[in-house]
Amino acid sequence: MHNCRITNAVKCLPPQNKPSPAEVRHCLAYLSQELLQLRPKVVLCLGAIAHDAVLRALPLAQLGLRPVLFKFAHAACHQVGDVWLVDSYHPSRYNLNTGRITEAMFSQAVGLAKGLLNQQREEA
Numbered sequence: 001m002h003n004c005r006i007t008n009a010v011k012c013l014p015p016q017n018k019p020s021p022a023e024v025r026h027c028l029a030y031l032s033q034e035l036l037q038l039r040p041k042v043v044l045c046l047g048a049i050a051h052d053a054v055l056r057a058l059p060l061a062q063l064g065l066r067p068v069l070f071k072f073a074h075a076a077c078h079q080v081g082d083v084w085l086v087d088s089y090h091p092s093r094y095n096l097n098t099g100r101i102t103e104a105m106f107s108q109a110v111g112l113a114k115g116l117l118n119q120q121r122e123e124a
Helices: 021-038 048-057 093-098 103-123
Strands: 004-007 042-046 077-080 083-088
Touching (some): 083 103
16 A cells, blocks of 8 residues: 555564553654655554554644544544544454454455545545
């Protein structure tokens, strides 16, 4: 998918597969820089932690928006300025093994991202 950034919040494998708040804060500068340089039309957030990190990386204050307006939910779509956020449960081994996310659910989220990209191409 062109103009789409698929992201998690941290770029390492943290203990117990859950990044600490300090790790998320440390990686936030990298995420902010990626979004600034790539200027994606859609960001597919892999998990609630990524959703929150992307919201912190975007210029919400400049847009007059607050993070509380954008609640994480699997397959939720949020327009933040010129960027669409698509939420997905993180496809971690734990989430797959427990059934929190299935292949069909992940495909649904990817399909939403593709649909938003196609809609933007048609409008351009």
